[in-house]
Amino acid sequence: MSPGQSYGLQAFDDRMSTVDFDVAERPHITVDNDVCRSCRTTDCVYACPAKLFVPTSDGGILFNYEQCFECGTCYQVCSGENALSWTYPDGGHGVAFRKG
Template identity: 65%
Template sequence: MSTDSYPEISFETRMSSVEFRVHERAHITVDSKICADCSTRGCITACPANLFVSTADGGILFNYELCFECGTCYMVCNEEGAISWSYPEGGHGVVFHSS
């Protein structure tokens, strides 16, 4: 079957369906210098919110704001200390309604 008759939504549209109450403190930080030595980069493929992006200088650019707080990134990470992970402040972060 052709997929043309069921057009897939863009990633931006997909993520705009989710409510995030963003706190000013980043609950996850990524040490791009450590990432520069990583050849696997599972986070880029696996993060369901697509928050990890390769940079031109070989590092990783990360934005915490649209994060599902699922834990995938630190679990698939091969590099000790690259990802510092905590939950957002109470009342902040992702808020599901129809899940």
């Protein structure tokens, strides 16, 4: 591959321009901060591709579900028993990908 060529990867902002979020009133993921406070790894913070998990000063986790890709990564990497409750968004809501 010559200099200046790419592998066809889109920049993050370009990729996000092809995503719509129809946010439901009820969060499809909830976090139990009592469980999170005992977590030593905070894997959800590092694994979420949308960077929606934020540690709080009291050891809890703030989760912003409004721009969630619904990939389930947080649920898979969470080591805290019942720290996350994950369901699909209510019917008709959630993420929608368009062709870019």
